Amino acid sequence: MRILVLGGDGYLGWPTALHLSEVGHEVAVADNFARRGYDFEMGVDSLTPIEPLQTRLRAWQELTGRSIGAYIGDLCHADFTYEMISGFEPDAIVHYAEQRAAPYSMVDRKHAVYTQTNNVVGTLNVLYAIAEINPDIHLVKLGTMGEYGTPNIDIEEGWLEIEHKGRRDRVLFPKRPGSFYHLSKVHDSHNIEFACRIWGIRATDLNQGVVYGQQTPETGRDDRLATRYDYDAVFGTVLNRFVIQSVLGKPLTVYGNGSQTRGLIDIRDTVRCIQLACEHPADRGEFRVYNQMTQAMSVQQIAETVAAASPDAVVIEHLENPRVELENHHYNVVHTGLVELGLQPHLLSDTLIESLFGITKRYAHRVRPEALLPTVQWRKTASRISD
Numbered sequence: 001m002r003i004l005v006l007g008g009d010g011y012l013g014w015p016t017a018l019h020l021s022e023v024g025h026e027v028a029v030a031d032n033f034a035r036r037g038y039d040f041e042m043g044v045d046s047l048t049p050i051e052p053l054q055t056r057l058r059a060w061q062e063l064t065g066r067s068i069g070a071y072i073g074d075l076c077h078a079d080f081t082y083e084m085i086s087g088f089e090p091d092a093i094v095h096y097a098e099q100r101a102a103p104y105s106m107v108d109r110k111h112a113v114y115t116q117t118n119n120v121v122g123t124l125n126v127l128y129a130i131a132e133i134n135p136d137i138h139l140v141k142l143g144t145m146g147e148y149g150t151p152n153i154d155i156e157e158g159w160l161e162i163e164h165k166g167r168r169d170r171v172l173f174p175k176r177p178g179s180f181y182h183l184s185k186v187h188d189s190h191n192i193e194f195a196c197r198i199w200g201i202r203a204t205d206l207n208q209g210v211v212y213g214q215q216t217p218e219t220g221r222d223d224r225l226a227t228r229y230d231y232d233a234v235f236g237t238v239l240n241r242f243v244i245q246s247v248l249g250k251p252l253t254v255y256g257n258g259s260q261t262r263g264l265i266d267i268r269d270t271v272r273c274i275q276l277a278c279e280h281p282a283d284r285g286e287f288r289v290y291n292q293m294t295q296a297m298s299v300q301q302i303a304e305t306v307a308a309a310s311p312d313a314v315v316i317e318h319l320e321n322p323r324v325e326l327e328n329h330h331y332n333v334v335h336t337g338l339v340e341l342g343l344q345p346h347l348l349s350d351t352l353i354e355s356l357f358g359i360t361k362r363y364a365h366r367v368r369p370e371a372l373l374p375t376v377q378w379r380k381t382a383s384r385i386s387d
């Protein structure tokens with residue numbers, strides 16, 4: 001298949017592009033390097049050094065003889081998006097290219113507006129381009145488990161059968177997300193479902209859990225193929241951040257009492273899920289939703305698991321929660337769709353955590369300790385105009 005990976009310079013997009021190329025697909029990536037820009041803005045960096053995209057692509061070609069194409073530009077610029085899609089003629093588009101940090105979207109009005117504009121407008125341009133250039137293209141769009149929030153009922157895969165006043169219907173599962181970033185994903189999902197319904201395009205919306213891990217078989221082949229490994233309080237996902245805190249001998253910072261429960265997934269399963277979704281496309285007109293997570297754990301359990309795997313003594317510290325979220329809540333998620341397509345999940349293991357300790361120790365000298373503590377508050381304390 002010809003597969004275009006939007007956001008192909010990012011934490012997940014880059015390993016996905018390599019994996020799809022490895023299994024024999026014709027791959028191109030697209031990126032505007034916004035993510036590298038947020039690092040400069042926030043004064044943080046990936047713990048692992050990451051090479052410029054061109055170096056990464058050359059290294060892959062040198063090691064495997066396979067080339068991956070590159071389109072540099074912003075999805076919010078419709079001309080760029082249309083030219084790229086008509087030029088590459090993809091069978092599937094994997095769409096990762098969004099601002100993906102909840103704290104970044106909650107910094108202030110400017111960051112909330114940027115996040116929603118970037119994410120919603122970029123996706124709308126992709127939808128229009130598919131509908132006008134080739135409605136057969138399968139859109140595989142990354143959403144997040146955070147779209148659902150923590151409802152007091154089981155979370156189904158995207159759709160809910162309801163009975164109301166004696167009548168039945170199948171509706172999109174109600175969403176109650178916890179940040180302007182997560183809301184941008186909800187808006188995307190509604191736009192994509194609408195596009196499937198009115199234009200007959202095909203889409204798979206993947207509500208992904210929190211990703212952990214840093215290596216896939218492909219990125220592990222050479223340092224030049226490494227993907228990002230973020231540890232800061234804005235972009236660092238929780239398990240990766242705890243591993244880094246434990247290697248540095250810093251307390252693991254659990255927000256609130258830590259009973260908040262979230263869906264998790266290993267980065268090796270992320271790339272495999274994308275392969276499965278691409279190779280088994282949704283039907284024309286179908287808005288297919290999968291919950292892309294393999295297990296659920298509370299933040300406290302994640303901290304205890306990392307602490308138990310650490311060779312050194314580790315302290316778990318409870319900080320006042322900067323987010324506004326329920327702590328003790330119901331969390332039971334259906335996530336069988338991808339397993340039915342063939343996913344064999346890697347569950348969180350000591351071996352994985354030990355390999356993360358190895359990577360972290362190797363690059364511990366690059367840590368900026370001031371970046372570990374939360375600076376973004378969900379609650380409004382004073383009104384301020386900020387741009």
Ligand SMILES: NC(=O)c1ccc[n+]([C@@H]2O[C@H](COP(=O)([O-])OP(=O)(O)OC[C@H]3O[C@@H](n4cnc5c(N)ncnc54)[C@H](O)[C@@H]3O)[C@@H](O)[C@H]2O)c1
Binds near residue numbers: 095
């Ligand atoms: N990392 C996780 O734990 C996680 C969990 C659930 C869902 N997701 C979703 O998966 C996707 C990828 O996440 P990630 O962690 O790899 O993020 P990332 O920030 O590392 O990668 C996103 C990439 O998209 C690019 N991008 C952003 N806006 C763009 C635009 N307008 N035009 C072109 N390129 C643009 C960025 O430069 C970046 O390289 C995101 O949509 C995110 O919401 C991630």
